[in-house]
Amino acid sequence: MELFQNFLQQTITLFAIMDPIGVSAIALSLLSPNITKTQIAIIAKKTTSTILIAFFVVLITGDLVLKLFGIHEDSLKVMGGIILLLMAITMVRGSVTVNKKENSDKNDEELAIIPIGIPIAFGTGLFTTIIIFKNQAASSVELFSLVISFCVNALVFYLVLKNSIYIKKYIGVTGQNIVTKLMGLIVGALAVQFIISGVVHLAKGYF
Template identity: 40%
Template sequence: MFHLNAGNLFLQDVISLVAILNPVAAAAVMISLLPPETPKVVTDNVALRTARLVFIACLVTLFFGDLIFKIFGININSIKVIGGLVLLVLSLNMINGKLSIGTKHTAEEISEAAEREDIAIVPLGIPVLFGPGVIATVIILKERSGSLFTLALLICAIAVASWITYVVLKNARILMKRLGITGFKIITRIMGLIVGAIASQFIISGVKVLWLKM
């Protein structure tokens, strides 16, 4: 029973992180930033560096994110409510077929990003993949971890989600050809529903505790 519960917890964490990261939408952004003639080795390198950034950023948030909030006297239930609201807005954007919060760029910004060597950092890594929704989710998932074992499971879930991000970005052009814009939007909308459900759980859980403390 213990192993079954651990497996379910790990799977839930992976699904939550992948849905919120939404690597499929990030793949569409990457294709728009890289010229069509970009060599496969360059695309693979961008995918690897982006996934590595996501993994490191999630780990930094995991170990130091809640500390920053504690310094300002913000408790975890308040984070659950505001984090849930951020995820709710994100999910509504995803359900409407939009990529994510804060990923709109002007033609000049796209052109500048395409010329830089660090598009894996900005805008792909931050804010397209690693944004406020991911930050809130990682902190809340850590709060749920009551032992070193469950914390280790969460770290493994972050690693798997980062690896899935790498695989999706690496094969972005293949996925675009197979799925097309319509397929990308369908997957984004499905992920939006998952993110919306997670957001609802966060909000209800946080409001419930805060209400009892009033």
């Protein structure tokens, strides 16, 4: 039961941070206005592959980075919480912007990896959260649960991005903004939990 609760929490958390509907709206603003269903499907596949590869790289090398720089897990929680809080404020304010001029010389398929895959879909907030969740895993079963949780979100991300043209048509820009703001509230609440937990544990170590 506890394993399922952790899986559910991780899945919802990762979904909120990834914000596939919000990312799909940004992606459409970067891509050609005349993009076809076939092209958007290819882009969705490439972007999803990118974030999956990034996830496994972080999962495997994340601990090495912490050890290399001597960073404590609780310090990462506090810093990660601050990053997520700033991200949440941006989501709630609806002020996510991307400089389209910088990417105007790239074709749509090139944009699938950078910047849509990294850093828009897979940014610093997701990076720190994955490392924190990995360090919280007490067994290989819980670690496997994290992998499944991310893969589920990657599948949802793929389906949303693939059908982003239809989603924009049915719920409109206003609907996409509302969803992003709601995801921002969840990310903000998670950020506060990370910060408080990290500060409490660090304080216990010093006093």
